Amino acid sequence: MGTLTSRTESRADVQAAPSAAATASPLISFRGVRQVFRLSGRGSEDGSSDSRELVALQDVNVDIHAGQFVALVGASGCGKTTMLNMLAGLVEPTHGEVVLDGRSPRLPNMDIGYMFARDALLPWRSARRNVELPLETRGWGRGRRQERAREMLELVGLKGRESQYRLQLSQGMRQRVALARTLASDPSLLLMDEPFAALDARTKLTLQAEFLRIWEHNQDGDRRKTVIFVTHDLQEAVLLADRVIVMLPHPGRIAEDRVIDLPRPRAEILGELQFTEEFQNITHGLFERLEGAIGGRGPGTAN
Numbered sequence: 001m002g003t004l005t006s007r008t009e010s011r012a013d014v015q016a017a018p019s020a021a022a023t024a025s026p027l028i029s030f031r032g033v034r035q036v037f038r039l040s041g042r043g044s045e046d047g048s049s050d051s052r053e054l055v056a057l058q059d060v061n062v063d064i065h066a067g068q069f070v071a072l073v074g075a076s077g078c079g080k081t082t083m084l085n086m087l088a089g090l091v092e093p094t095h096g097e098v099v100l101d102g103r104s105p106r107l108p109n110m111d112i113g114y115m116f117a118r119d120a121l122l123p124w125r126s127a128r129r130n131v132e133l134p135l136e137t138r139g140w141g142r143g144r145r146q147e148r149a150r151e152m153l154e155l156v157g158l159k160g161r162e163s164q165y166r167l168q169l170s171q172g173m174r175q176r177v178a179l180a181r182t183l184a185s186d187p188s189l190l191l192m193d194e195p196f197a198a199l200d201a202r203t204k205l206t207l208q209a210e211f212l213r214i215w216e217h218n219q220d221g222d223r224r225k226t227v228i229f230v231t232h233d234l235q236e237a238v239l240l241a242d243r244v245i246v247m248l249p250h251p252g253r254i255a256e257d258r259v260i261d262l263p264r265p266r267a268e269i270l271g272e273l274q275f276t277e278e279f280q281n282i283t284h285g286l287f288e289r290l291e292g293a294i295g296g297r298g299p300g301t302a303n
């Protein structure tokens with residue numbers, strides 16, 4: 001393995017110099033984004049209605065360039081999923097704007113794959129027919145769909161399991177099917193919400209490596225993929241991503257934005273990478289910043 005180097009940069013630096021893409025306009029921009037959810041109570045004892053506000057995101061400014069693998073990491077409730085949902089066009093910011101490829105994410109966009117923490121497979125459909133689902137919604141013909149679904153299941157190591165149903169598959173296999181389904185339509189933007197969180201450590205490492213292999217394999221061609229990967233796991237974030245954005249809750253905000261300059265491709269060396277000094281230094285540094293920010297009680301905690 002070559003020498004591993006790490007580089008840490010401030011938020012402004014990251015936005016100003018995101019590798020070769022520095023001169024291109026970003027694929028994704030969050031500009032002054034604030035998200036307020038109104039929480040309606042059941043009504044207080046005196047009969048008046050109880051309405052409170054929750055600031056899920058505050059002052060979020062991020063640019064992400066095409067092809068980047070960005071991890072959003074942070075404690076529960078810091079707005080990670082809300083950011084994914086904004087990119088998927090499911091949530092519109094209360095203030096500020098989100099721009100995806102020069103337009104609003106609210107406009108229909110078939111070029112996105114969204115994967116969740118738990119498989120979310122349809123139990124009445126076989127593995128193959130689950131993978132076919134996004135292809136059906138995109139109008140693919142039956143033969144082409146079936147061929148693509150078989151190919152994708154083979155890619156994630158499930159050859160021979162095509163006709164099995166959710167209950168016949170382990171949690172790891174279900175996540176593999178979900179991964180195959182997410183990748184089947186070859187989307188250029190992948191929104192991944194803790195996709196490996198429900199797995200045991202060994203299965204998790206295997207799937208991380210398999211996913212990374214697929215992603216790294218595509219990075220040179222026209223179909224390179226941008227990944228926004230939500231996780232609670234700082235180690236997972238550093239292992240997989242080019243850039244880690246650490247978030248804090250109450251209100252959800254960005255505490256740290258760092259380039260992870262570990263070598264690529266990493267898929268074949270993931271197991272070793274996590275024991276290197278470079279990896280541990282980066283993870284430890286981010287962890288200390290995170291702990292320090294929580295311990296120091298940032299500006300939003302009065303909220």
Ligand SMILES: Nc1ncnc2c1ncn2[C@@H]1O[C@H](COP(=O)(O)OP(=O)(O)OP(=O)(O)O)[C@@H](O)[C@H]1O
Pocket residue numbers: 037038039054056074075076077078079080081082083252
């Ligand atoms: N539709 C909604 N209505 C009201 N509150 C919401 C809504 N969606 C999210 N929230 C709240 O906004 C905050 C941020 O939620 P979000 O799911 O984005 O956080 P998260 O960082 O992804 O958390 P977790 O890691 O637990 O999934 C939370 O306090 C959540 O309860």
